[in-house]
Amino acid sequence: MRLWATRTVLAMALVAGVALAPAPAGGGRGGRVSTGFERRGGTVWTTVAEERDYLRDLVAAAPGPERAGWGAARVTVTRVGTSARGRAVDLITVAGTRSVPEPVRVLFVCGQHGDEPAGREACLKLVRDLAADRSPAGRRLLERVTVLVLATPNPDGSAAGTRATAEGVDLNRDHVAVGSPEARAIRRVLREARPHIVHDLHEFTVPADTAAPPALYLWPRNLNVAPELRSLSIELARDRIGTALPAAGWAAGVYGEDGTARQLGGDGDERLLRNAAALDHAVAVLVEVGTRPVSALERADPGLLGRRRVAAHLVAAQATLRMAAERGDAITAAVRTSRERAERGGEVVYFDGADNVPAGRGAVGPMPCAYRLTPDLYASARAALAEHGVRVQPDLRVPTAQPAGVMAALLLDPRARFAVAMATTEPCAGTSAPHADAL
Structure with a gap:
């Protein structure tokens, strides 16, 4: 027993x-x-x-x-x-x-x-x-x-x-x-x-x-x-x-x-x-x-x-x-430290894996500086972005240097498993947008 x-x-x-x-x-x-x-x-x-x-x-x-x-x-x-x-x-x-x-x-x-x-x-x-x-x-x-x-x-x-x-x-x-x-x-x-x-x-x-x-x-x-x-x-x-x-x-x-x-x-x-x-x-x-x-x-x-x-x-x-x-x-x-780090912007974002399972090929890469939405994409993603408190600029640019930056990536990145819209990534200065096959 x-x-x-x-x-x-x-x-x-x-x-x-x-x-x-x-x-x-x-x-x-x-x-x-x-x-x-x-x-x-x-x-x-x-x-x-x-x-x-x-x-x-x-x-x-x-x-x-x-x-x-x-x-x-x-x-x-x-x-x-x-x-x-x-x-x-x-x-x-x-x-x-x-x-x-x-x-x-x-x-x-x-x-x-x-x-x-x-x-x-x-x-x-x-x-x-x-x-x-x-x-x-x-x-x-x-x-x-x-x-x-x-x-x-x-x-x-x-x-x-x-x-x-x-x-x-x-x-x-x-x-x-x-x-x-x-x-x-x-x-x-x-x-x-x-x-x-x-x-x-x-x-x-x-x-x-x-x-x-x-x-x-x-x-x-x-x-x-x-x-x-x-x-x-x-x-x-x-x-x-x-x-x-x-x-x-x-x-x-x-x-x-x-x-x-x-x-x-x-x-x-x-x-x-x-x-x-x-x-x-x-x-x-x-x-x-x-x-x-x-x-x-x-x-x-x-x-x-x-x-x-x-x-x-x-x-x-x-x-x-x-x-x-x-x-x-x-x-x-x-x-407080976690929020402050997010405000400065992350370096890497993961779209798969766990702390006991390595991320798969194509599931990790540099964090974009921002995502660009079209009016139609914004209409489809607006409710979820608002619920998570993601800041969206008037020109529909979504910077990732914000407390909800990781969630913005998980909502908008084409590589994300549960994205609500497939936005265009905007790489940071001095970098190029990563191609999925290269990750």
Whole structure:
């Protein structure tokens, strides 16, 4: 029997605040604010309607430190978009009433795939627990860290229990073209809130005979990611989350190196959120929790299985918050350095490959100084360029010396895998435009 199978019950007991029995119902005034998942002991996930009521009660219960029983936190809920079927995409913010000059902004994206509900449940619980924490450690955390949560970025998929959006879009493959309203909502948060850390929560299912641990993690593998951001992302994934999960009782491994038959989504694909967020100058991490029972007890008790999946995500989220609080200066400095380097313009751009797979022939070359668009090409690319904050000059010249310069290349270069328009490259002075066969 695997180690993590024998330690499941112990791990559940060690995770603070994770109910092992149904939680009592409660409202915003004096009672415990609880999710539908908690009230049912983990046997049924929180519905979209229950989430709406939960957030309403949470905001009413925790407007600030003046409410007895709650911590020194402000909780706000802001609509940042709507789904294809008109459901709200809400951003939850938990912030201290006092903060350092530049708090680390941590964004949790909790359910891009609607059939992966444990991350969403973990995020809903995390928000409440942070808001209610009156301990000195909790107050210090929220002085240093602002927590941003997209609990349900794919509300149609969550309501239907489907991976894709109502339009059939895999949201975690739409962070370049940003064609779906749900991807545009996430992009709006990235563009306007500028999180320093992006933590993406998912679940995975593999055959019973596959030797995959019950939790996996990964950093951005795209070769265009700034080295200082990649280094901190690896520290977060491997040293922090990869240590916290085993300490809580679950083995953990690197996604794509987990014994599965094929690597799925563990590469440098810029459409994936962990890569796209890092290209937008953030430390980023992916956490996947297994949905398959790891013990006879979990096979017999769906509630125990559900609570374990949520608990594992909570352990990983708490590890991210600890690193944000302890390594804030290094994180904000790395983000600032990455943006400043992009403003000066890159030397090389990669259109393929990953940090564990060399770029193929023709997939790497000098970064052009700019791209030239025709009116027709601009019309086709305008929406995506705007979503990524790419600056376009009045003459339709797109300089690459800007924070979104790499994304401009990935959107417009003829060599890019997922380009939305094939623009003309403008080489820098003293260089010539590279021919694909020569790269």
